[in-house]
Amino acid sequence: MSIAKFLVNFGGGRGVLQVTMTVTPMLPTLASEPPTDRFWFSSHGCVVRGETRWQVWVGGTLVGVFEPRDKARRNTILIGLVEGQRVHRGRLARAFGISQETVRAVQRRFEAEGVRGLVPRASTGRPPKVKSGLRRTLWKMFDHGASVANVVEKFSRTEAISEVTLRRERARWKKKRSGSPVDETSPASVPVAPPTAPEQDTSLDVHEGDDVGEPEEVVASPVVSGRQVQHLGTWLMMALVHEAGLYESAMRVAGQRVAKSSVRVVLDAVVAALTIGQQCVEGVRRLATTSAPVLLRAAHAPSASWARRVLGQLAMKTGGARLQLAMAGHYLREASAAADGEPVVFYVDNHLRPYTGKHTVRKGWRMQARRVVPGISDYYVHDVDGRPILRKVVPDHLPLTSVLTSIGELLRLALPEDTILLVFDRAGSFPEQLAELRDANFEFATYERRPYPLLARSAFDESMHRRDEKLLLHESRHKNLRGGRGRVRRIAVRNSEGYQLNVLAISEQPAAWLVDVMLGRWTQENAFKHGVERWGINQLDSRTVEHYEPQTVIPNPARRRLDHALRVARVREGDALRQLERLDDGDPRREPFERQLEEARQHQADLEAQRPSMPTHAPLEETELAGELVYHSLEYKHVLDTLRIACANAESELAALLGPHLPKPCEAKRVLQNLFTAPGHVQLNGRSITVTLLPAADSAETEAIHRLLCAVSQRKLTLPGDHSGRVLRFQAQTV
Numbered sequence: 001m002s003i004a005k006f007l008v009n010f011g012g013g014r015g016v017l018q019v020t021m022t023v024t025p026m027l028p029t030l031a032s033e034p035p036t037d038r039f040w041f042s043s044h045g046c047v048v049r050g051e052t053r054w055q056v057w058v059g060g061t062l063v064g065v066f067e068p069r070d071k072a073r074r075n076t077i078l079i080g081l082v083e084g085q086r087v088h089r090g091r092l093a094r095a096f097g098i099s100q101e102t103v104r105a106v107q108r109r110f111e112a113e114g115v116r117g118l119v120p121r122a123s124t125g126r127p128p129k130v131k132s133g134l135r136r137t138l139w140k141m142f143d144h145g146a147s148v149a150n151v152v153e154k155f156s157r158t159e160a161i162s163e164v165t166l167r168r169e170r171a172r173w174k175k176k177r178s179g180s181p182v183d184e185t186s187p188a189s190v191p192v193a194p195p196t197a198p199e200q201d202t203s204l205d206v207h208e209g210d211d212v213g214e215p216e217e218v219v220a221s222p223v224v225s226g227r228q229v230q231h232l233g234t235w236l237m238m239a240l241v242h243e244a245g246l247y248e249s250a251m252r253v254a255g256q257r258v259a260k261s262s263v264r265v266v267l268d269a270v271v272a273a274l275t276i277g278q279q280c281v282e283g284v285r286r287l288a289t290t291s292a293p294v295l296l297r298a299a300h301a302p303s304a305s306w307a308r309r310v311l312g313q314l315a316m317k318t319g320g321a322r323l324q325l326a327m328a329g330h331y332l333r334e335a336s337a338a339a340d341g342e343p344v345v346f347y348v349d350n351h352l353r354p355y356t357g358k359h360t361v362r363k364g365w366r367m368q369a370r371r372v373v374p375g376i377s378d379y380y381v382h383d384v385d386g387r388p389i390l391r392k393v394v395p396d397h398l399p400l401t402s403v404l405t406s407i408g409e410l411l412r413l414a415l416p417e418d419t420i421l422l423v424f425d426r427a428g429s430f431p432e433q434l435a436e437l438r439d440a441n442f443e444f445a446t447y448e449r450r451p452y453p454l455l456a457r458s459a460f461d462e463s464m465h466r467r468d469e470k471l472l473l474h475e476s477r478h479k480n481l482r483g484g485r486g487r488v489r490r491i492a493v494r495n496s497e498g499y500q501l502n503v504l505a506i507s508e509q510p511a512a513w514l515v516d517v518m519l520g521r522w523t524q525e526n527a528f529k530h531g532v533e534r535w536g537i538n539q540l541d542s543r544t545v546e547h548y549e550p551q552t553v554i555p556n557p558a559r560r561r562l563d564h565a566l567r568v569a570r571v572r573e574g575d576a577l578r579q580l581e582r583l584d585d586g587d588p589r590r591e592p593f594e595r596q597l598e599e600a601r602q603h604q605a606d607l608e609a610q611r612p613s614m615p616t617h618a619p620l621e622e623t624e625l626a627g628e629l630v631y632h633s634l635e636y637k638h639v640l641d642t643l644r645i646a647c648a649n650a651e652s653e654l655a656a657l658l659g660p661h662l663p664k665p666c667e668a669k670r671v672l673q674n675l676f677t678a679p680g681h682v683q684l685n686g687r688s689i690t691v692t693l694l695p696a697a698d699s700a701e702t703e704a705i706h707r708l709l710c711a712v713s714q715r716k717l718t719l720p721g722d723h724s725g726r727v728l729r730f731q732a733q734t735v
Contacts, residue, residue, distance in 0.1 A: 279536025
């Protein structure tokens with residue numbers, strides 16, 4: 001049974017797994033997008049933009065009409081929506097064509113000055129670059145087919161206007177001309193059918209600061225021959241992720257919402273940018289070379305703004321989660337085939353992404369910093385070789401015991417016939433969790449939490465070798481989970497230095513096999529480090545935020561401050577006692593320290609008296625973080641991290657092929673990075689495409705690259721979007 005048989009909202013909202021079984025395919029045909037002149041700010045409210053009037057509808061009722069230039073009427077309607085119902089400020093701002101800061105400024109002026117504050121103040125800034133008369137002239141030229149270059153040539157001497165300003169003006173002209181005509185009749189006299197609300201929010205995940213003009217569409221083109229094509233080595237990555245099903249899954253998720261040619265071009269661009277080490281979508285700027293049309297098979301290299309918009313459309317309506325799960329199904333089937341009858345091993349652990357932005361997000365424990373920091377927790381699942389499979393986002397930093405069973409159930413949906421063995425660290429090694437996994441028919445292996453009895457060396461009756469180190473083993477079934485939960489296997493492991501650790505397990509596999517799998521968990525830690533440094537998994541990507549529900553229970557910040565003050569008072573008490581211990585009785589220098597000691601003890605007494613009435617956790621609406629605490633939207637980053645996982649796995653596959661042919665196999669991924677950034681030539685043949693790469697490498701590396709490219713060519717890979725299905729044949733040539 002494939003994971004594509006299920007619709008899974010994985011990582012949504014509060015880190016709770018919701019699985020809905022259905023008899024329809026995982027990726028049904030999606031409904032078409034609503035008209036482009038309707039901008040929704042809630043499930044039942046939208047702004048219908050016309051050429052001269054904008055209408056605001058709520059629940060099928062026309063609540064207001066204003067002209068785009070009439071800011072006073074616009075602000076009045078805006079305040080009514082903000083004060084009258086719970087709406088998302090970001091969506092409301094996008095629907096009204098303004099920024100979130102403008103909404104906040106209007107609300108602050110209304111609170112301070114009342115209705116008078118809704119009337120906009122006279123502008124004190126510089127005059128607009130394009131005045132109304134010049135705009136009419138420019139738009140008339142655009143209507144007659146003039147390009148920006150033609151306009152620049154004509155106005156370069158007579159008008160002090162830059163090419164950038166002209167491009168923005170042309171984008172406004174294009175957006176206005178693409179809209180449908182609007183009836184100029186007053187809406188009060190002509191009945192207008194209320195717009196139908198969409199099934200879900202259709203806002204795009206566009207970064208703040210993006211140009212309000214519509215970005216120029218990137219037109220896809222067929223494969224053509226070319227010489228000295230920069231970054232041509234990225235075709236290796238594109239072909240491998242295409243073989244893994246990334247492009248096909250993205251096309252199914254996009255449905256009718258996004259043009260398939262746009263999806264292909266943006267995936268090519270982002271995969272290439274990640275492959276050459278850019279780590280984020282903005283890296284597509286580095287592809288803007290003269291050979292970009294040949295590399296990306298497009299009219300020109302896409303802009304970062306256009307790439308973000310296309311990916312935002314792809315991520316809408318749980319598209320990010322569905323794309324991730326479709327690719328996870330492919331990796332899970334590969335892991336099942338590689339297990340060859342043994343239990344399929346999966347490593348589960350969390351990784352905290354630090355956050356340094358302007359919003360207030362929840363804090364979580366970061367082991368590298370040894371303290372709590374603002375950020376977002378991700379729970380990753382890796383296979384036995386350390387390849388990432390999927391990611392579950394937990395903005396509220398739930399412990400491993402809260403998500404481990406749900407992750408296991410998700411894996412079982414994809415592999416119902418296989419035995420799944422979950423491997424995790426001490427964060428999940430609690431009796432309740434272990435008993436729950438055993439009762440759910442999962443096998444597991446984890447470390448035992450201290451304290452546990454230390455055994456004499458003579459008690460170890462079995463041995464094994466792992467990486468040139470001899471380990472001594474002793475197995476028993478005497479780990480009692482207590483509370484009527486039964487017992488689990490306990491395997492004591494002693495290394496050559498006499499250090500002992502215990503492994504707890506439920507499995508029929510030999511003890512040496514379980515210990516080897518348990519100690520192999522460091523492949524996941526290495527994957528985290530490589531993912532941060534190579535693929536940028538700590539990138540924020542999505543800057544759109546959502547507010548927590550007011551009833552959400554969070555750690556009480558007031559209690560946290562009280563506990564911190566209590567610790568400081570105890571330190572002051574200790575400092576005073578230490579100084580007094582060094583001074584003799586009757587010493588005049590004792591007086592200030594005695595006063596400090598008395599003040600510290602009195603402060604402690606006052607703080608301890610407040611603790612019983614101040615709970616450790618409280619509803620968000622009862623704390624000072626009400627209305628400020630947010631979490632970042634998930635779907636857009638789901639798409640980007642799915643691309644990162646696909647690229648990381650493809651790179652690992654190539655490294656496994658390249659490593660045995662190198663003098664130093666551990667440098668395989670470094671050699672691959674040189675290969676990915678290599679330029680080359682493209683030659684079209686009848687049924688194949690010959691790709692000649694020119695990597696920077698010494699003689700030994702060149703020989704290894706030659707063998708790698710021969711092995712890759714034998715797989716008969718194809719380029720995504722090449723409908724002729726021509727086979728790629730790679731070869732290396734020294735410069």
